[in-house]
Amino acid sequence: MQIEQLYREVVLSHNKAQKNRRHLANASVSEHGVNPSCGDDITLELEITSDHRIRDISFVGSGCAISQASASILADLVRGKSVLEAKELFDLFFQMIEGDEADPRLLEASVFSAMAHMPARIRCAVLGWRTLEKALAPYWNEERQEPR
Amino acid sequence: MYNNPYRGDFPIFDDTGLIYFDSAATSQKPQSVIDAMRKYYEHANANPHRGLYSLSAEATRLYERGREAFASFINAGDPRQIVFLRNATEALNLLAISYGASVLAPDDEVVIPISEHHSNLVPWQQVCKRTGARLVYLYTNEKGGIEDKEMEKITARTKIVSFAQVGNVFGLALPAEKIITKAHAVGAVAIVDCAQSISHMPVDVKALDCDFAVFSSHKMFGPTGIGMLYGKKEMLEKLAPLLTGGDMIEYVSEQETTFAEIPQRFEAGTQDVAGVVGLTSAIAYIRALGYPAIEKWEGELTSYCLEKLSVLPWVVVYGEAEATGRRFPLITFGVEGIHPHDVATLLDTEGVAVRAGHHCAQPLMRHLGVQATCRVSLSVYNSKEEIDTLVDALVRVRRIFGYAD
Numbered sequence: 001m002q003i004e005q006l007y008r009e010v011v012l013s014h015n016k017a018q019k020n021r022r023h024l025a026n027a028s029v030s031e032h033g034v035n036p037s038c039g040d041d042i043t044l045e046l047e048i049t050s051d052h053r054i055r056d057i058s059f060v061g062s063g064c065a066i067s068q069a070s071a072s073i074l075a076d077l078v079r080g081k082s083v084l085e086a087k088e089l090f091d092l093f094f095q096m097i098e099g100d101e102a103d104p105r106l107l108e109a110s111v112f113s114a115m116a117h118m119p120a121r122i123r124c125a126v127l128g129w130r131t132l133e134k135a136l137a138p139y140w141n142e143e144r145q146e147p148r
Numbered sequence: 149m150y151n152n153p154y155r156g157d158f159p160i161f162d163d164t165g166l167i168y169f170d171s172a173a174t175s176q177k178p179q180s181v182i183d184a185m186r187k188y189y190e191h192a193n194a195n196p197h198r199g200l201y202s203l204s205a206e207a208t209r210l211y212e213r214g215r216e217a218f219a220s221f222i223n224a225g226d227p228r229q230i231v232f233l234r235n236a237t238e239a240l241n242l243l244a245i246s247y248g249a250s251v252l253a254p255d256d257e258v259v260i261p262i263s264e265h266h267s268n269l270v271p272w273q274q275v276c277k278r279t280g281a282r283l284v285y286l287y288t289n290e291k292g293g294i295e296d297k298e299m300e301k302i303t304a305r306t307k308i309v310s311f312a313q314v315g316n317v318f319g320l321a322l323p324a325e326k327i328i329t330k331a332h333a334v335g336a337v338a339i340v341d342c343a344q345s346i347s348h349m350p351v352d353v354k355a356l357d358c359d360f361a362v363f364s365s366h367k368m369f370g371p372t373g374i375g376m377l378y379g380k381k382e383m384l385e386k387l388a389p390l391l392t393g394g395d396m397i398e399y400v401s402e403q404e405t406t407f408a409e410i411p412q413r414f415e416a417g418t419q420d421v422a423g424v425v426g427l428t429s430a431i432a433y434i435r436a437l438g439y440p441a442i443e444k445w446e447g448e449l450t451s452y453c454l455e456k457l458s459v460l461p462w463v464v465v466y467g468e469a470e471a472t473g474r475r476f477p478l479i480t481f482g483v484e485g486i487h488p489h490d491v492a493t494l495l496d497t498e499g500v501a502v503r504a505g506h507h508c509a510q511p512l513m514r515h516l517g518v519q520a521t522c523r524v525s526l527s528v529y530n531s532k533e534e535i536d537t538l539v540d541a542l543v544r545v546r547r548i549f550g551y552a553d
Contacts, residue, residue: 003497007490007548038489038505039519062519064487065549121493 006114010069013108020075021068022058033131035123040067044075044131052083052139064124066112071128073109078132083139086132093129097122154437154445154528167500167534172316172344172478172525174366177426181369184429185422196421197395197412207421214424215411221431222342222361223352224378231384231411232419235375236343237267239362240310242377242390242414243339244271247360248308250388251337254280257305259336261286261294261322262515263315266508268341272310281307287515292318292467302330310339314348317509317523318467319450319478321345328358337383343367347527348446348476350439359383365423370430374423377414384410391416442528446477449526453479453535460539462546462553466521477526480507483542486549488520494548498541500534 014020027045034041040063047056057079059071074093078086092103093112102110112125155161157178160168168176188210194203196211212227219227233239248258248271258272262285276283284306286298292315302309309331314321324340331338342351343364353361360383365374379387389396389407393416398406407413434442454475457463462484469475483491492504503523506513513519524538546553 003493004548007494011549064489066490066493118493121489124489 002114003118006111007065009108009111010073011065014069014072018072020058020072021060023060024056024058026056029135031131031135033127033134035063035067035127038064038124040064040124040127042067042071042127042131044071044128044135046135048083048139052143054078054081054083054086059128063127064121066121066124067127070109070112070125071131073111074128074132077107077109083136084143086136087140090129090133090136094126097126150531150533152529152531155531157433158529161529165499167530167537169500169502169524169526169530169534169538171347171527171530172319172367172523173503174372175347175369175527176529177371178369178430178433180433181371181426181429185371185426188422188425193422195418210428211419211421211424214428217428217431218363218376221435222346222363222378223354225354226381228410229378229381229384231377231379231414232424233375233377233414234373234420235366236341236362236364237271237375239360239375239377240268240339240341241271242387243310243360243362244275246388246390247337247383247386248272248275249279251307252276252279252281255305256281256307257284257303258282258308258310259284259286259302259306259331260309261288261311261315263288263292263317263509263512264310264312265316265341265343266510267343268310268312269509269511272308285511286311288318288512291469292320293473294322299327299330302327302334302336304334306331306334306336308337308339310341312341312343313345313351314476314478316344316478317480317507317512317521319476319480319525320467320469321349321474321476324356324358328356332357344476344478347434348442349474353378365427365430368430369433371423371426373420374427376427379410381410384414387414389413389416393417395419437528445528446526447474449530449532449535450475450477450479452532453524453526453538456535456539457481460542460553462551463542466516466518477530478523479525480521480523482518482521483545485551486545488522490549491522491542491545494545495538495541498537498544500538500541502538 024045026047028048029046032043042061045058057075096102102113115122115125158176160176192206194207196208215227215230219230286294328338337359339360340358347368361378363376366372396413396416464482466480488504505520
């Protein structure tokens with residue numbers, strides 16, 4: 001049972017550990033995201049180096065297990081990556097949500113491929129990623145104009 | 149499999165293990181309602197109130213027969229006091245936009261309980277914004293009731309009091325007679341939303357003495373797309389139509405139109421005759437079951453469900469009937485440590501359909517200090533065995549979340 005499996009993995013690995021649930025001392029970006037209809041609420045904090053690398057990322061917020069775990073898994077996935085690598089993962093995540101096979105680079109986030117069977121909960125799984133998009137959009141635009 | 153005399157009337161349960169606990173959102177439909185609507189389309193379909201041929205006359209007869217059936221069902225007296233609309237929300241919007249906007253002025257007040265569904269909240273909020281009137285809330289206590297002290301907010305400034313007879317979050321009846329009497333004492337108009345109540349208790353609009361009442365066909369075994377507005381005759385006659393066009397007119401000239409009498413003047417365009425035929429059949433179904441039998445079956449289920457949930461120390465039930473009050477078959481609860489959406493998703497994997505979220509009552513959720521809750525709402529087709537399945541599934545959900553209860 002895919003959905004129960006999703007919960008077991010998500011809940012055990014993240015909602016209990018909470019290692020990414022904290023504030024950053026040197027955040028360069030903080031971005032807030034909400035799902036007004038269900039009350040999921042996430043603030044992502046990112047420390048981005050001058051060469052556009054995500055040195056650290058964390059989140060705070062409240063909501064259902066899926067929204068919170070997805071944000072936490074996202075933090076693990078993009079930490080240490082360049083903003084452009086994060087963009088690639090962002091695109092891969094949404095391709096998976098829309099029904100594509102999960103790319104191996106999505107690692108633990110591939111558990112959310114189960115969302116294909118639970119359309120009502122997709123907005124929970126993508127909240128963190130949508131928030132990341134808002135946080136990184138200026139960097140993505142900058143990279144597009146002046147490729148490094 | 150289930151020891152239930154009514155379940156077989158509802159084809160959606162044929163050969164499925166569906167456990168449906170969301171009847172407060174919409175009820176399932178008995179075969180008789182589905183058959184009546186199919187038969188209408190197969191044998192009697194025509195545009196009512198227009199054609200001079202017998203098929204149209206038959207469609208008109210069926211449509212008007214539905215009006216008579218519903219008028220008698222709620223003791224309205226005259227069928228002309230029943231207006232067919234799309235749903236209860238549309239009826240409340242008609243009242244807010246047409247009546248509200250015509251009587252409200254700055255410093256006037258509209259009073260509603262905080263426990264109202266958005267359908268009986270947002271239209272008033274919006275008309276208050278437009279007219280400069282104030283929207284005043286009666287706050288519920290921790291049991292979900294409204295204390296007498298709150299009722300003092302109904303004052304000489306109050307022009308409209310609108311409330312649900314039975315709430316869709318607590319499953320409790322508000323003291324309708326008391327609120328209506330108080331509203332009339334200060335010269336306000338009293339509107340009752342009976343969308344939740346009428347599938348569980350008889351509604352007598354004359355005894356209530358309300359000025360308007362609104363209803364929803366799809367919550368009382370009828371089809372979606374039909375809502376009913378009842379009004380006292382003199383009130384309906386004062387009400388300006390919201391929609392204009394065909395079927396609601398008397399004479400139309402190039403620059404002027406005179407409107408038809410009530411209730412036609414509120415029913416612009418071709419009406420949902422099949423829907424009204426379905427509603428007529430749903431009324432017959434409720435009459436055949438009888439309210440005493442409905443109340444007995446649902447009452448036993450509700451007590452059983454509350455008793456089973458009370459054994460689970462990590463379940464908190466919102467709202468509590470007063471010693472004398474009736475608990476309607478609607479139970480809103482939370483599971484400690486688990487978000488209601490996660491509870492509902494996992495229950496769904498076990499074939500159990502419950503509602504989770506804000507139940508279209510966000511201000512009430514904020515008043516209760518919760519983001520969301522789970523809700524089980526029951527009907528005659530539910531059984532004790534299904535409640536046992538729910539309880540087992542809840543225990544399993546807690547285990548998945550790592551609780552060793």
